[in-house]
Amino acid sequence: MSVGTTTGARDGLQTFPRLLFHHAQVRGNAPAIREKDLGIWQTWTWSDVAERVRALASGLAALGFKRGDNLAIIGDNRPHLYMMMSAAQCLGGVPVPFYQDAVADEMLFVLQDAAIRFAAVEDQEQVDKLLDVRDQVPLLGHIVYDDPRGMRHYNQPFLHDIHALMEMGRIHNRNHPDFLDTEVEQGRADDVSVMLYTSGTTGMPKGVCQTHAAFIASAQGGRQIDKLEATGDILSYLPMAWVGDHLFSFAQSLVVGFTINCPESGDTVMTDLREIGPTYYFAPPRVFESLLTSVMIRMEDASAIKRKLFHYFLGVAKRCGGDILDGKPVSAGDRLLYELGTLLVYGPLRNVLGLSRIRVAYTAGAAIGPELFSFYRSIGINLKQLYGQTETCAYVCLQPDGQVKPSSVGAPAPGVEIRIADNGEVLVKGPMLLKEYYKRPDATAESINADGYFLTGDAGFIDADGHLNIIDRAKDVGKLANGAMFAPNYIENKLKFFQYIKEAVCFGHERDQVCAFINIDVGAVGNWAERRGIAYSGYTDLASKPPVHELIKTCVDEVNAILAHDAMVANSQIHRFLILHKELDPDDDELTRTRKVRRSFVAKKYQVLIDALYGGQATQFIETEVKFEDGRRGKVSADLRIINAKTFPAAQQAA
Amino acid sequence: MSKKIGDVILDLQNISLRFGGVKALTDISFDVREHEIRAIIGPNGAGKSSMLNVINGVYHPQEGVIIFHGRERRKMEPHQAATQGIARTFQNIALFKGMSVLDNIMTGRITRMKASFIEHALWLGRAKREELEHRKKVEEVIDFLEIQHIRKTPVGRLPYGLQKRVELGRALAAEPSMLLLDEPMAGMNVEEKQDMCRFILDVNDQFGATIVLIEHDMGVVMDISDRVVVLDYGKKIGDGLPDDVKNNEDVITAYLGVSH
CATH class of the missing domain: 3.30.300.30 (ANL, C-terminal domain)
Known part of the structure; x- marks a missing residue:
């Protein structure tokens, strides 16, 4: 297998903008992004997205955005914000997504550290935050907003409606038809594609610079392990500033060609989940826990027959469901019962949870209880764990199908080398490693050792199956x-x-x-x-x-x-x-x-x-x-x- | 705020309303200008709700003249008020508890539906096209009030503050030129009040609707209204800008009692 280096990408498709325009050519009419707006799912095809990204990028260029500039992205998961990421990359710039619920003062550090001159934000709320701190960020020259609601009385010349920016870009594009293609051509695999700030529980946040090559390699490794297909759907609802969303929603969607679905609002995620029925889903353990609790509470109110049926078949699932999912041998009787259970209980249950089309679901971020984990697997949902951090594109270990254990985080992903240091610390090496911490050569040097391994700060061990088990923070x-x-x-x-x-x-x-x-x-x-x-x-x-x-x-x-x-x-x-x-x-x-x-x-x-x-x-x-x-x-x-x-x-x- | 307050669109002249021997309103005159937020305040039993009911045609005053959009009107039924662009919310929420939020707000569109009963029943002709159009409008209202997450929830299951918001939504769905709000913030906590204030200001600003509101919370009234009318025992005792009304002797007496 040749995956693991930058050559994993097909020739010429080594950057995300090139991948985007490639999809627009080969599957122009397939859905790229959906968003629920006014109660209806609106779809942008790959060619729609490519056209808009082209317009946005040209518009940004017209405003003076240049190679090497950083573009702040602040807001919920909105199609236009994902497109703005691509637009910045087209010009050789670097998108810097922010945690959208941070208050203005918390954003200030990153705005200054990343020397932000351009920002793309979701709505009035985010514009107000930026205006609050504007006098402390003298570089900030242009703010583009997606949702015009409440913006009628804002007439500052540096505020731009995103549609106006697109129009500006379309005109620019007509006048300079070759401009953008030339810019995209100049993009190289080892250019920084995105900067993600670590949350900064220890000291000030650091900007992690990741290259196109790193995220493309990570996305391809994931595709290979999970056999992701272009017909898939993912629900994108976790913060865009989080490395997981950037990998699953942005990078993998562009590498594989599946569809991103943006929920209507933060409060409607569960309803939207049911409507979309994603094939690929990520959630932290507490989401799976609250889903299960809500089902159990509702079952308590069901009629006695339904309750009996439910508990009987959950028993069957507990006995053999996990093994069936893993493809292990199971007695014919149990297999028959499980089929019946799928018809009567598991199928409808998966449907209620919005998980009936799931091929792969991931959880990470905290320890998940083995019972909870096994429950989802037993009713036929392929829930797995992964391990990684911002510095490794969230890509170090994945649980391969058929080898899923609740206790481990899985085997090293394709292209990743893992070593356990003498003090038990997990060291990793591979194409997904960060290029550097932004303007922090001291921190970069500290985090990578002489052999090129990144020091994760986690302590762990490799078990008998070759899977990594994470046990603690190394310092504890x-x-x-x-x-x-x-x-x-x-x-x-x-x-x-x-x-x-x-x-x-x-x-x-x-x-x-x-x-x-x-x-x-x-x-x-x-x-x-x-x-x-x-x-x-x-x-x-x-x-x-x-x-x-x-x-x-x-x-x-x-x-x-x-x-x-x-x-x-x-x-x-x-x-x-x-x-x-x-x-x-x-x-x-x-x-x-x-x-x-x-x-x-x-x-x-x-x-x-x-x-x-x-x-x-x-x-x-x-x-x-x-x-x-x-x-x-x-x-x-x-x-x-x-x-x-x-x-x-x-x-x-x-x- | 850069909004433009226009001409007088509703002029009430010498209105008196009696129920038998009880005088609810006595010789009250005031006007409402286009695009303004006009508050009616006063102690309990001052006649505030009666005043709203006179405006939208539930009560018919024995004396006085009502001029709406330049036309004098004598007897008008509530549904006629609705077709003329007056929508309202109620002091005690008047929603269909068993119906979803979406359906409740849809009822606000009823005066604008043109297809016949038969067409609707058989899903024929205009009915389908109309339904789509109305649904779109309703969705805009839902988006505006940020209640997407309860779109399909029966209203009876919602907390009070949200029910109030749904009721505002139903009134908005009628695309009113004038909105009558009867104590939109009663029984709400501070946060819900702030939300409601924001929505009222946004309705006024973005939809350009004229708003007449009754409210007890003086902080709210003074913050958001352009002009205030004060009633006490069915009589008008003050009228003017919030600051003027706040310093009006009669108003202070009515609210705080006489100082000795």
Whole structure:
């Protein structure tokens, strides 16, 4: 296979503008972009799009946009904004999409950093934001807006209606018929095609410069793995500034030739999803979770027969649905039942979810619960995970069909080389790597090592099937006393996938074994207790009930069984744990406001409990001060029982 | 704001309205100019809603003259008001709760449908063409009010603030030249009020509709209206620009009580 280098593109099609005009020639009448407007799906064919991009690019040129200029793109996923991206690329410029819900002050940094002279924005709201900061961005010379609503009283000469810009461009195009083709001809594969700003959780945002070659190679790798076809449809609703949208909606659509569908508004995405029935879909885990919850709640209100049928066939699906999707052998009886289930339950269910035409659905961005993941796969939706970051065009690992495991993020994608550093950090190399951070040679040098590998900052390992498992941020990973890797987040996430466990804190760095604090989920455990007739008064009381201890022990044991499977983490099995007498709370500084555990603070505050866990005691008395919401303080005390979990011998690497 | 306020399009002269022995309105005169936002304010029972009902022909005043678009009118039925370009919303929402938002707004087009009952029933001739045209107009209203996400939702399931917006949508669908709004912001929270203010200003600005509105929230009234009429016990006690009305002794007395 020759994919992996810039030669993956056919001769002459090494840039996105060339791909666009190519599609306009070979499938001019096929739909390129759809948008729901005034309640009706409007379609632009590839030749429509090519004509408009030509007009927009010529218009931009008439305004003075030049090779090397950056074009800010600010707004929801709108066809004209995608076209503006292409228009900038035609002229050798670089589109810089912004997160559209950022406030003006947040945009200021990027506007200044990227030296923005031209901006294409969606509507009045975005225009107002730019006008707010205009005196601090002296370079900003022209703003083009898509939606004229509310713009009647804006008469500043530097504001342009996008249709006026197109008209200007058409005139320019008539007067200089060869101009644009010459510009497109000058484009080269290793020109920067887009600049995506990283969200900047650490320090200031950095502009990641990606080339045409990088995104085209990534898009082609995806096409090869997922067998994407030009007849496909994708719903484009995630922020244009996010690398995933740029890969799936922009790059892959131009490489493969499938159709982008823009929803009517952010609130109508679910309805639009049902109407379009995309073949290719991306959503973060929480979207899949809320979809499932809404279905389950509605099923509770259905008639008894429907409910019985639903649950029976979900059982069948759970037993064999995933295997059928993966093409593994399944008994004839189950296969027959599954077919019946498809007719009666799964098919209609997929239809209600808007996923009946799905060939490939992806999720990424956060850990997805294995139950949730398996549910979608069991009803025949090919849900998969991928791994990547802005610096790698969101293209490092993909789960190939038939080899999908909830725990791993899949095998290295075509053309990608992965290496695990000694400290467990994942290093990657391939055609999808960033060219540089914009105006930050220091950061560029820091992120790529001498061998040309990009340092992802994630810790992970390659499992027995050759799949990459991501365990934690590299800086959080520690070592057990015997030298084995200890990744607290990885274990905690596994624990938190159980509905009964709300929060967990694992200890083990420089210790001989792993121990854990656990917070039960009062809602789920309370419900469980009520069904068993266990009376309780509140969290502390519930957490002290022996049956609850047993319940949590089964969860911990199960996690240990999973951990034992992988030699890399088998040493991290939880030996002893206790259920905390109070919930970890941001008001007590134990969690951050975004509900992440402040590990070192918790360790210090509950030092006595950690000592008890490692000291071998069976119980430990603790008294803790708590802050109530009204500012009063109180004390909670309890005798905590320390529970020994069951551990398993580590599986052999070969298994 | 660069809008052009035009000539008087509605002139009410010496209007008196009685229900038996109860005097609802006594000798009230004021006018409404084209493209303006005209507010009617006053304490409870001051006769504000009666005034709106006189304008759109629900009540017929015993005395007084109403001149609309230069023509004096005596007795007019509400549906005639509708065909003349007057649309309204109600203090208590008056929508069809079981019907979708789309269908509710569609009812605002009814006075403009020309095809006969038979044509509609059989989906013949003009009916289809008309339906498409009306649907387009309705979709524009839905887009304008940003309620695409509830297009197919039955109105009864919507929160109060959205129902108010749908009712405004139905009034707008009639493409009115004059819009009567009876307490469009009653019972709304601050955010919903801000949204509604924006829509009212946009309707006024973009559709060029003249707006007569009753409202209790003084902040809102003073912010968005061009001129204000104040009623108390069925009598007019003030009329003028928001600032003038705010400093009018009689108005302060009516609202805050007499200072001793």
